[in-house]
Amino acid sequence: MTPRTFDATVADWLREGPETGPRHGLDRALAATRRVEQRPAWVFPRRYLPRPLAELDLRIPAPVTAATVLVLTLLLLLALAIALGGARPRVRLPWVPAAERPIAFQEGPAIFVARLDGSDRHRISGDIPFAYAPTFSPLGSLVAFLAPPTAAETGGRLFVAAIDGSAPLVEASRGLSVVPGQVPSVTWSPDGYRLAFAASTGGVSRIFVTAGIGGDVVPITDDTANADLPTWSPDGTVIAFRVTDLDGVHRHLRIVQPDGTALETINDMISADASFSKPRFAPDGGPLAYAVNYGFGTRTRAIIDARFTHTAEMWTDGIGGFPDAGVPFSPDGKHLAFITATDGVIVADDKESIPAAGLPGAGEYDGQLRRLGKVADCWIEWVPDGKSLYGGSPDGCAGVVVIPLDDPTAARTLPTATSGFASWQQLLP
Amino acid sequence: MRRELVVRAQSGDREAFDALAAALYDQLYAVGRRILRNGHAAEDAVQEALIRGWRDLRSLREPERFEAWMHRLLVRACYDQTRRRRPFEVTISPIDASRSDPVDDIAVVAHRDELERAFLKLSVEQRAVLVLTHYVGMPAADVGHALGIPVGTVHSRLHYAIKTMRTTLAHGAPDDGAVREFGR
Numbered sequence: 001m002t003p004r005t006f007d008a009t010v011a012d013w014l015r016e017g018p019e020t021g022p023r024h025g026l027d028r029a030l031a032a033t034r035r036v037e038q039r040p041a042w043v044f045p046r047r048y049l050p051r052p053l054a055e056l057d058l059r060i061p062a063p064v065t066a067a068t069v070l071v072l073t074l075l076l077l078l079a080l081a082i083a084l085g086g087a088r089p090r091v092r093l094p095w096v097p098a099a100e101r102p103i104a105f106q107e108g109p110a111i112f113v114a115r116l117d118g119s120d121r122h123r124i125s126g127d128i129p130f131a132y133a134p135t136f137s138p139l140g141s142l143v144a145f146l147a148p149p150t151a152a153e154t155g156g157r158l159f160v161a162a163i164d165g166s167a168p169l170v171e172a173s174r175g176l177s178v179v180p181g182q183v184p185s186v187t188w189s190p191d192g193y194r195l196a197f198a199a200s201t202g203g204v205s206r207i208f209v210t211a212g213i214g215g216d217v218v219p220i221t222d223d224t225a226n227a228d229l230p231t232w233s234p235d236g237t238v239i240a241f242r243v244t245d246l247d248g249v250h251r252h253l254r255i256v257q258p259d260g261t262a263l264e265t266i267n268d269m270i271s272a273d274a275s276f277s278k279p280r281f282a283p284d285g286g287p288l289a290y291a292v293n294y295g296f297g298t299r300t301r302a303i304i305d306a307r308f309t310h311t312a313e314m315w316t317d318g319i320g321g322f323p324d325a326g327v328p329f330s331p332d333g334k335h336l337a338f339i340t341a342t343d344g345v346i347v348a349d350d351k352e353s354i355p356a357a358g359l360p361g362a363g364e365y366d367g368q369l370r371r372l373g374k375v376a377d378c379w380i381e382w383v384p385d386g387k388s389l390y391g392g393s394p395d396g397c398a399g400v401v402v403i404p405l406d407d408p409t410a411a412r413t414l415p416t417a418t419s420g421f422a423s424w425q426q427l428l429p
Numbered sequence: 430m431r432r433e434l435v436v437r438a439q440s441g442d443r444e445a446f447d448a449l450a451a452a453l454y455d456q457l458y459a460v461g462r463r464i465l466r467n468g469h470a471a472e473d474a475v476q477e478a479l480i481r482g483w484r485d486l487r488s489l490r491e492p493e494r495f496e497a498w499m500h501r502l503l504v505r506a507c508y509d510q511t512r513r514r515r516p517f518e519v520t521i522s523p524i525d526a527s528r529s530d531p532v533d534d535i536a537v538v539a540h541r542d543e544l545e546r547a548f549l550k551l552s553v554e555q556r557a558v559l560v561l562t563h564y565v566g567m568p569a570a571d572v573g574h575a576l577g578i579p580v581g582t583v584h585s586r587l588h589y590a591i592k593t594m595r596t597t598l599a600h601g602a603p604d605d606g607a608v609r610e611f612g613r
Contacts, residue, residue, distance in 0.1 A: 006591065006595060007563065009544075010544070010559065010563055010591070010594065013541065014463055014563050015564060017462060018459065018462065018468075019455060020459075021455050021457075021458030021471075021472065022458075025458065025472050025475070026450065026451055028472075029472075029475060029476040029479045029480075030447055030450055030479070032476050032480055033446070033450075033479055033482075034443075137542070139539070139543060139545070139546055141538050141539075141541070142539065142542070162538045166534065166537075166538055166541075167538050168534065170535045191543070192542055192543070193539050212536060212539075213536065
């Protein structure tokens with residue numbers, strides 16, 4: 001594309017949007033000007049600093065200047081007294097940092113988007129009778145969600161909605177049905193233009209990739225094994241997913257390029273009761289984190305895997321909630337969060353044990369584990385600012401709870417969400 | 430006519446200023462919204478620009494340049510808004526279920542999303558130059574006058590703004606080109 005054409009594209013895009021201001025905006029603006037006197041005899045200096053200082057000096061009467069100095073001195077003394085004498089503790093607002101971004105959530109059988117205070121709330125799932133598991137696109141204007149045949153089922157057709165109402169619903173799965181499961185088998189590409197999902201054809205679950213949103217869907221795994229729980233890497237180059245051979249015994253964690261080539265195996269197990277969770281990439285696309293159960297009655301554990309070179313087990317004493325949900329990295333890649341079987345929610349902190357890809361060998365995790373208590377159940381994710389977690393409420397996941405990391409006791413349940421997964425709009429990079 | 434209103438407003442005629450503000454409000458709001466990408470912030474910026482306009486109107490020596498002067502005040506107010514506000518806010522409006530051609534519409538939303546992301550990579554100074562040039566349609570000399578910068582700086586900011594947007598779009602391009610073609 002030539003520079004001229006690109007300029008025209010940008011100009012066209014800039015021309016989109018409202019040409020008129022808000023209905024009463026002019027009235028408010030003019031009312032505000034009426035609070036400003038023109039060329040007053042005396043004004044508070046802050047507002048009129050741009051005026052020539054000489055002019056201001058001439059217009060401020062000496063007694064008023066003295067009174068102003070006196071008032072400012074008293075205010076300074078008061079501020080010092082508060083600072084030195086012990087101020088009252090500030091009111092905690094645990095989830096304000098990300099509160100201005102909307103969250104998509106399930107309420108009854110429908111998907112809604114709203115801010116955390118409940119404002120701007122509206123339904124985005126249209127007339128679809130049952131909908132759950134909303135997921136914001138990486139760029140934040142679209143939400144994908146699943147629509148099963150009945151409220152009691154999982155999986156189902158995959159839809160995409162624009163949160164600003166600028167486009168009608170699109171069925172991205174093109175007649176296929178996303179495989180059922182506790183955790184949705186859907187992932188967005190990092191550029192927000194494509195989706196990957198697991199759907200069953202001929203009795204075998206395969207990974208499909210959409211060409212665009214609402215375009216054709218193409219399988220990228222064959223029908224020799226069941227594949228599900230895809231996760232697109234942050235750099236867009238590969239999709240990680242889990243595989244169970246048709247014998248039901250051989251299990252794998254694999255990555256493949258979005259065009260179905262360059263299939264590689266990350267991890268293998270042979271056991272009828274073994275399992276891998278949904279794999280989660282670190283933000284830099286290097287290590288993967290997941291929960292794994294080696295089978296034979298052992299407990300599920302949380303591990304980080306630098307892909308072929310290094311693994312470290314953070315937790316070996318049982319994973320709780322939905323084990324398939326996996327172990328999400330924090331937005332800065334320095335922490336991981338997971339729900340344990342017995343110790344509530346744990347955050348694994350940095351240190352060298354969250355490995356940079358390329359470290360050889362395998363070892364025990366020697367970073368810090370922070371126990372937040374039983375503040376969530378079923379699933380847990382990071383709020384985009386990295387300062388809080390959100391997940392299923394501890395009362396059996398009847399709602400969505402937000403947990404500030406610096407004070408887990410201040411966890412709050414969202415006022416409107418009722419059940420199921422929720423998704424927080426990400427910060428634009 | 431507008432010059433006459435400006436002269437009257439400069440002599441303290443509030444009704445004249447109200448008429449000027451009413452004529453310019455939507456245009457200023459549209460420009461502010463495009464620079465700030467946020468309706469509430471744009472409304473605040475326009476209000477601030479009008480207050481400054483009314484307060485400092487007597488300092489305007491060329492009444493016929495009132496519109497360019499107001500754009501200058503608006504851009505300054507936009508700079509102030511970006512310093513005050515968090516860098517990211519989203520406004521949500523209800524779904525319109527009556528639209529047709531869903532696949533194309535969704536693709537357009539994705540396009541807009543990506544242009545938005547690239548635009549937000551720009552500094553507010555670059556955004557202002559881009560909007561005044563490509564939306565308002567000002568020549569570079571007028572943009573320079575409105576922003577108080579040399580024409581060379583206008584061209585430079587425009588060049589780097591477009592380059593940054595192209596780089597951002599190319600970096601995030603999908604590998605099959607299924608739903609877009611710009612940015613490459």
